[in-house]
Amino acid sequence: MSRNPLLLVPNIITIIRILAVLPIAWMIMQGDLVLRLVALILYILAAASDWLDGYLARAWNQYSDLGRMLDPIADKLLVGILFAVLAWDGSLSGVDMVPVIAILFREFFVSGLREFLGKTSVVLPVTLLAKWKTTLQMVALVVILLEGIVPGLRLVSDVVLWAAGAVTLWTGWQYLAASWPHLSGANPK
Structure with a gap:
């Protein structure tokens, strides 16, 4: 059963x-x-x-x-909605939006890529670095939230946010490179 x-x-x-x-x-x-x-x-x-x-x-x-x-939808909702709320309430500066936009772009792009490739029976497994990417994003959000309670954490939150953005872009590039043969037609079905 x-x-x-x-x-x-x-x-x-x-x-x-x-x-x-x-x-x-x-x-x-x-x-x-x-x-x-x-x-x-x-x-x-x-x-x-x-x-x-x-x-x-x-x-x-x-x-x-x-x-x-x-599971990945829950992660993306938790991260994406919190970034939107923190941008709305002024916790994020204009410069902070650079890694935030990179993070959101990658999350939407890879989700779409997986959906597209799902029709071709190609699977993009979650990598260890992608798991660390999610962890870094969540830690960045913790520090940004904490910054609104404990002043003086701006530099720490910026460093963690930019690190999360960089790792996020790198994992997006890895997924694009892994799927490129299927997207470009170089790998017949």
Whole structure:
């Protein structure tokens, strides 16, 4: 008998991570220091749940197509919406938008690339560097959120954000290079 993927613990955790994006964003947008601190704590829990759901899926053998689809969506929603909210509330400068735009561009591009290649049965597996990319993005967001609570972290948040942007672009380039034969027609089906 097959299990309902909605009832698998890793998928429940992923769905909670998706749902957590809205209250986190709302709390940040209120401009209240206490709510920002609560949002930071919830964000850290949501970001950590990315590791937890993967660990439990492996440990308990609870893999599913639903989980494989939802996990990267949850990561992209958590990162993308928070970048938008932090740009809106002034936590990000105009210069900060350079790595943010690079990050968002890569995330949309690689998602589209995977969808396109899915029709050709070509799989772009997630690389170890891509996992580190997600971690760096999430750490950058933690430091940016923390910067609004603890003054003096501007240089640290800028360095981590630019590092996340650079690693994100590099992984995007790796995926493009790996898929190029299928995109250019150089690799017959």
